[in-house]
Structure formats: structure tokens, C-alpha cells
Amino acid sequence: MNRAVNRNERNINVCTVLIAATLLLLCSITLISRIQKLNTDQEWDILLFVQRWPNTACMEWEEKDGKNCTLPKKSGHWTIHGVWPTKLGTKGPTFCNGSLPFNDTALDDIKDDLNEYWTDVELGGKHKKDGFWRHEWVKHGTCASALETLNSEEKYFKQALAWLNDYNMMQVLMFEQIHPTKTAVGYDAVSIAKAVNDAVGKNPFIHCVHDTKTRLPFLSEIRLCFDKNLVLIDCDGTKVDKRNSPLWQSGSVLTNCPKGKLIMYPSNVPPKTRRLAPVAPEPSLLNLYKCIVFLQWFTS
Numbered sequence: 148m149n150r151a152v153n154r155n156e157r158n159i160n161v162c163t164v165l166i167a168a169t170l171l172l173l174c175s176i177t178l179i180s181r182i183q184k185l186n187t188d189q190e191w192d193i194l195l196f197v198q199r200w201p202n203t204a205c206m207e208w209e210e211k212d213g214k215n216c217t218l219p220k221k222s223g224h225w226t227i228h229g230v231w232p233t234k235l236g237t238k239g240p241t242f243c244n245g246s247l248p249f250n251d252t253a254l255d256d257i258k259d260d261l262n263e264y265w266t267d268v269e270l271g272g273k274h275k276k277d278g279f280w281r282h283e284w285v286k287h288g289t290c291a292s293a294l295e296t297l298n299s300e301e302k303y304f305k306q307a308l309a310w311l312n313d314y315n316m317m318q319v320l321m322f323e324q325i326h327p328t329k330t331a332v333g334y335d336a337v338s339i340a341k342a343v344n345d346a347v348g349k350n351p352f353i354h355c356v357h358d359t360k361t362r363l364p365f366l367s368e369i370r371l372c373f374d375k376n377l378v379l380i381d382c383d384g385t386k387v388d389k390r391n392s393p394l395w396q397s398g399s400v401l402t403n404c405p406k407g408k409l410i411m412y413p414s415n416v417p418p419k420t421r422r423l424a425p426v427a428p429e430p431s432l433l434n435l436y437k438c439i440v441f442l443q444w445f446t447s
């Protein structure tokens with residue numbers, strides 16, 4: 148009787164040990180594969196240098212959250228969104244190194260330039276003070292820092308400022324008669340992409356946002372691509388964000404902007420309550436092939 152109980156207990160003990168061992172093994176396998184996944188996830192192919200049109204960014208921000216936004220002091224120039232390490236055919240990686248926290252004093256020397264050219268349009272709403280730069284550094288900079296040329300905040304932020312200077316989208320587009328307009332004159336994505344390609348010799352990615360009030364697409368970002376030697380390359384192979392309409396290609400135009408629709412490039416932030424009403428075209432714009440609709444912002 149006693150012996151039988153002992154044997155049962157021993158069996159139970161053996162069972163427990165076996166189950167525990169199996170669980171441990173399974174856990175380690177999952178852990179190891181997760182660590183491996185983490186490491187491979189941090190690999191990337193190219194850098195996306197993202198310039199944004201602040202008037203569109205502001206409109207989008209005010210639209211989404213009913214907030215006010217911050218614009219650069221001087222109007223009429225593009226600002227930086229970020230420098231994003233990117234694996235071709237997908238997004239990211241992001242948040243690569245938790246041991247590289249954002250240090251705001253490291254940027255003291257270039258704060259004025261950052262305020263003007265890497266403007267935190269969403270300041271006060273989404274971001275706290277320095278929040279935009281902190282976000283871009285922690286999310287993207289810690290991945291870019293795998294390169295020796297970008298392995299500090301100073302290098303990362305200064306490189307973006309240098310690229311903004313070298314690839315000034317206001318000048319690039321002006322050269323092809325594409326300028327911000329007070330009336331809602333549209334340009335098509337092909338002309339915009341072509342203007343950039345003519346100026347820099349490589350394919351950009353043209354990014355649009357869709358305004359729910361006017362149902363019009365707005366020019367939001369122009370993305371240029373660089374290889375790991377920081378040499379400008381075509382953006383071919385980069386993917387759009389999930390929430391955007393699918394990428395279309397016409398010749399070599401990379402964009403999420405709707406095909407065949409005219410894109411707005413507003414010279415000021417469209418009023419919060421806006422609708423469109425037809426107006427007579429400015430004579431100087433009449434013979435421009437790009438201009439098909441002539442509409443004016445109306446505040447109701």
C-alpha cells in the first residue's frame with residue numbers, strides 16, 4: 148500500500164519534471180527566435196529623406212485633432228519630417244536601440260535651424276517641447292545610427308539640415324513653374340515627380356494626403372532616397388504606408404497620390420471651415436497645361 152503510493156508520487160514527480168523541462172525548452176526556442184527576429188528586423192537598405200509641405204501638414208493636423216499648429220517663421224520653404232532607414236518592400240525598421248536615449252542639449256547649437264527647418268508643426272498637441280525631434284531620433288535615428296556617418300544625434304540632425312539645403316524642393320518645383328497657390332490650382336503627380344527627377348536626376352516618392360472636407364488630394368511630402376554611402380538613389384522599391392491608397396506607377400512615378408486627379412499645393416493653410424467655389428482663372432495661369440481646375444477657398 149505504502150509502496151504503491153510512493154510509486155504514484157514518484158510518477159507524478161517525473162511527470163512534473165518532464166512537463167517543466169518541455170515548457171522550458173519551448174520557452175527558450177521562442178525566446179531565441181524572437182531575439183533573432185529582433186536582430187534581422189533592424190536591417191535596412193536605404194534612407195528616406197522626407198521633406199514635408201508645412202501648410203499641408205498643418206491642415207492635416209488641425210483637421211485630425213481640432214488643434215492649432217506651429218509653422219516656420221519664414222513662410223515658403225519646405226521643412227524636414229525625418230530621415231527614415233527603410234528596408235525595400237516594407238516599412239521600418241524602427242526603435243532600434245533603447246540605449247541611445249534622446250539628449251536635447253546635444254542639439255543646442257542647431258536649435259534655431261531645427262525650429263525653422265525641422266519645425267514641429269504638431270507642437271502643443273501631439274508633441275511636448277522637443278517632442279518631434281525626440282520622436283524622430285528614438286524611432287528612426289537609433290536605426291540610422293548603425294552607420295558611422297549618422298551615429299550621433301548631432302550627425303543625424305545635421306545631415307538632414309544639409310540635405311534640405313542641397314535639395315530645396317521650393318526651388319526645384321519653382322524651376323518647373325510649380326509653385327504654391329492661393330487659389331486651389333492643382334498639379335498632377337506626374338509633373339511634380341518629373342520636376343524633381345529633372346532637377347536631381349533620381350526618382351522621388353510623392354506623398355499625398357486626402358482632405359475630407361474638400362475631397363481633394365494635397366501635396367504632403369516629397370521623399371528622396373539615399374544609399375548607405377549617403378549617395379542619392381532612385382526611390383524604386385520603397386513601399387507606401389498601409390493606410391494610404393496603393394502605389395501606382397506611370398513610367399517611373401512613385402506616389403500614393405490618386406491617379407489622374409489634381410493635387411493641391413496651398414500657399415497658406417486652408418481655412419478650417421473650407422469649401423470650394425469656382426472662380427475665374429488668373430490670365431497668367433490660363434495656358435499652363437497643369438491647371439485644369441480653378442477654385443477658391445471659401446470660409447463659410
Ligand SMILES: *[C@@H]1O[C@H](CO)[C@@H](O)[C@H](O)[C@H]1NC(C)=O
Pocket residue numbers: 213214215
Ligand atoms: C487655436 O487658435 C484659435 C485662434 O487663434 C483660438 O481661438 C483657439 O482657442 C486655439 N485653439 C487651441 C486648441 O489652442
Ligand SMILES: *[C@@H]1O[C@H](CO)[C@@H](O)[C@H](O)[C@H]1NC(C)=O
Pocket residue numbers: 243244245246247
Ligand atoms: C546600441 O547603442 C549602444 C550605445 O552606443 C551600443 O553600444 C550598442 O552596440 C548598440 N546596439 C545595437 C544593437 O546597435
Ligand SMILES: *[C@@H]1O[C@H](CO)[C@@H](O)[C@H](O)[C@H]1NC(C)=O
Pocket residue numbers: 250251252253
Ligand atoms: C548630452 O549632450 C551634451 C552635449 O553634447 C553632453 O555634454 C552631455 O554629456 C550629454 N548627456 C548625456 C546624458 O549623454
